[in-house]
Amino acid sequence: MTKIKILEKSRNFDGYQLVCSHTSKVNSCEMKFSIYLPDSKKKLPVLYFLSGLTCTEQNFIQKSGAQKYASKYKIIVVGPDTSPRGANVPNHPDSFIGQGASFYLNATTKKWKKNYQMYDYLIHELTETINKNFNVKQNNQGIMGHSMGGLGALVCGIKNKKKFKSLSALAPICSPSQSNFSINAFNKYLGTNKKIWESYDPCKLFKKNTFPSKILIDQGLKDAFINDLYFQDFIKICKTNYQKINFRLRKNHDHGYYFISSFIEDHILHHSNILK
Amino acid sequence: MTKIKILEKSRNFDGYQLVCSHTSKVNSCEMKFSIYLPDSKKKLPVLYFLSGLTCTEQNFIQKSGAQKYASKYKIIVVGPDTSPRGANVPNHPDSFIGQGASFYLNATTKKWKKNYQMYDYLIHELTETINKNFNVKQNNQGIMGHSMGGLGALVCGIKNKKKFKSLSALAPICSPSQSNFSINAFNKYLGTNKKIWESYDPCKLFKKNTFPSKILIDQGLKDAFINDLYFQDFIKICKTNYQKINFRLRKNHDHGYYFISSFIEDHILHHSNILK
Numbered sequence: 001m002t003k004i005k006i007l008e009k010s011r012n013f014d015g016y017q018l019v020c021s022h023t024s025k026v027n028s029c030e031m032k033f034s035i036y037l038p039d040s041k042k043k044l045p046v047l048y049f050l051s052g053l054t055c056t057e058q059n060f061i062q063k064s065g066a067q068k069y070a071s072k073y074k075i076i077v078v079g080p081d082t083s084p085r086g087a088n089v090p091n092h093p094d095s096f097i098g099q100g101a102s103f104y105l106n107a108t109t110k111k112w113k114k115n116y117q118m119y120d121y122l123i124h125e126l127t128e129t130i131n132k133n134f135n136v137k138q139n140n141q142g143i144m145g146h147s148m149g150g151l152g153a154l155v156c157g158i159k160n161k162k163k164f165k166s167l168s169a170l171a172p173i174c175s176p177s178q179s180n181f182s183i184n185a186f187n188k189y190l191g192t193n194k195k196i197w198e199s200y201d202p203c204k205l206f207k208k209n210t211f212p213s214k215i216l217i218d219q220g221l222k223d224a225f226i227n228d229l230y231f232q233d234f235i236k237i238c239k240t241n242y243q244k245i246n247f248r249l250r251k252n253h254d255h256g257y258y259f260i261s262s263f264i265e266d267h268i269l270h271h272s273n274i275l276k
Numbered sequence: 277m278t279k280i281k282i283l284e285k286s287r288n289f290d291g292y293q294l295v296c297s298h299t300s301k302v303n304s305c306e307m308k309f310s311i312y313l314p315d316s317k318k319k320l321p322v323l324y325f326l327s328g329l330t331c332t333e334q335n336f337i338q339k340s341g342a343q344k345y346a347s348k349y350k351i352i353v354v355g356p357d358t359s360p361r362g363a364n365v366p367n368h369p370d371s372f373i374g375q376g377a378s379f380y381l382n383a384t385t386k387k388w389k390k391n392y393q394m395y396d397y398l399i400h401e402l403t404e405t406i407n408k409n410f411n412v413k414q415n416n417q418g419i420m421g422h423s424m425g426g427l428g429a430l431v432c433g434i435k436n437k438k439k440f441k442s443l444s445a446l447a448p449i450c451s452p453s454q455s456n457f458s459i460n461a462f463n464k465y466l467g468t469n470k471k472i473w474e475s476y477d478p479c480k481l482f483k484k485n486t487f488p489s490k491i492l493i494d495q496g497l498k499d500a501f502i503n504d505l506y507f508q509d510f511i512k513i514c515k516t517n518y519q520k521i522n523f524r525l526r527k528n529h530d531h532g533y534y535f536i537s538s539f540i541e542d543h544i545l546h547h548s549n550i551l552k
Contacts, residue, residue: 010529010530010532010534010535011496011498011526011527011528011529011530011534011535011538012534012535012537012538013537013538017534062338062339062533063338063339065341065344065537067534067537068341068537220287222287250287251287252287253286253287254286254287256286257338258286258287258288258293258343259286259287259288261288261289261341261343261344262287262288262289
């Protein structure tokens with residue numbers, strides 16, 4: 001069992017916001033994650049939040065305002081760091097590849113494969129660590145994310161329908177095989193085998209499979225990156241495949257945390273209603 | 277009239293979060309401030325929020341979650357930077373003196389007096405700039421702050437009872453003449469004349485004067501800096517002088533933004549109820 005270290009602990013609403021670290025065997029480095037624990041004697045469901053490019057485990061807990069609703073709706077919220085980190089972990093000068101930009105996949109290329117196993121880290125090692133160390137209702141988990149983390153949530157969700165019972169995203173990258181955010185990173189992490197790329201592409205995965213509960217997605221219409229997100233392609237695939245989805249276009253909203261904080265209550269309530 | 281530049285503008289809840297800059301004659305430099313503007317055709321009251329040591333105009337708008345309640349209760353919230361800044365503005369290697377640490381006073385010593393006129397900047401130049409550039413109900417203003425900014429709010433409020441109709445603070449420095457946070461800065465900014473020190477010390481000012489409406493103050497009991505805030509002295513003076521005050525001690529809460537976000541709704545509602 002991985003031993004966790006508590007790095008930060010602050011009272012926030014009716015609960016505590018923690019930041020922890022633990023040694024990840026999967027990523028061969030120390031990993032950080034945040035966890036918000038509402039006051040509760042009962043076991044609670046868990047919602048995983050995956051952050052966007054350049055973020056750490058801090059951005060979401062400092063800026064989203066999620067804790068108020070995690071406290072209100074009694075749901076534990078876990079926010080992993082966006083990548084492995086450390087002096088011995090490979091990096092890249094481009095901020096869309098390397099540390100802060102894992103794309104939540106298992107790298108296959110020589111340079112990256114030792115540390116960049118974020119998909120396995122999330123699906124196996126992190127969820128086990130949370131289940132063993134905190135008072136959680138096992139098999140009662142949801143997943144959501146923003147931008148690169150929205151992509152991660154859609155991929156992790158659809159590939160692990162028994163593990164995650166609820167799924168939502170804010171301005172997700174819906175087709176990393178086409179997006180300027182991800183093409184370089186996918187080339188570096190996965191090489192040129194397009195079959196492997198497809199296994200991390202929601203526009204491919206949702207063609208073959210549906211998620212059992214309704215997915216909630218919000219997308220700002222003033223999002224400066226809107227043309228790199230490919231949400232129209234994703235909506236079309238969901239419609240064709242009868243995927244239940246509540247896709248909401250938000251007038252005047254951009255891609256940042258002011259957009260996230262405006263709708264975070266809706267998302268936490270979405271997960272809470274399914275998981276409770 | 278000072279011309280303002282809009283540096284950031286994002287949709288947030290039912291309104292917009294802006295960051296602006298303008299040339300301050302009083303501080304002889306460019307100054308930044310944040311302003312949250314709820315959607316409204318009517319003129320709205322204004323609440324000024326003064327931040328703590330080392331902050332900029334960003335910390336409060338990123339971390340407090342205030343916008344949700346500013347939007348809900350229809351109140352404009354303005355957050356000035358904590359000091360003048362720039363290559364030509366004096367600084368100090370200690371983070372509790374100089375840029376990020378104005379203590380919201382008018383410096384009188386040779387090195388600091390050209391730029392560090394934050395009291396006059398707030399009371400005259402910034403409020404005039406806000407009144408002239410935005411759709412505000414003039415003479416319908418409140419003021420609040422955190423830590424060094426709580427001190428600033430108490431001082432600005434009690435000295436300008438006609439200007440500010442509502443007053444509150446989170447973990448304020450109640451006696452800067454005694455606090456390790458401020459003694460060095462007061463020496464540098466004001467020299468050794470204790471009469472001038474007293475004019476920025478709530479424990480002196482509230483002895484001679486009362487604020488017309490009830491003051492709201494929250495203080496965390498796990499605040500690591502609790503012995504440098506002198507809140508017991510301030511409560512005693514308020515009681516002796518019949519100052520109406522709602523002073524709430526908050527179990528398990530520390531000095532940071534998780535404490536602020538937990539109680540920001542109460543504070544915005546406090547101001548809204550008085551100003552509406």
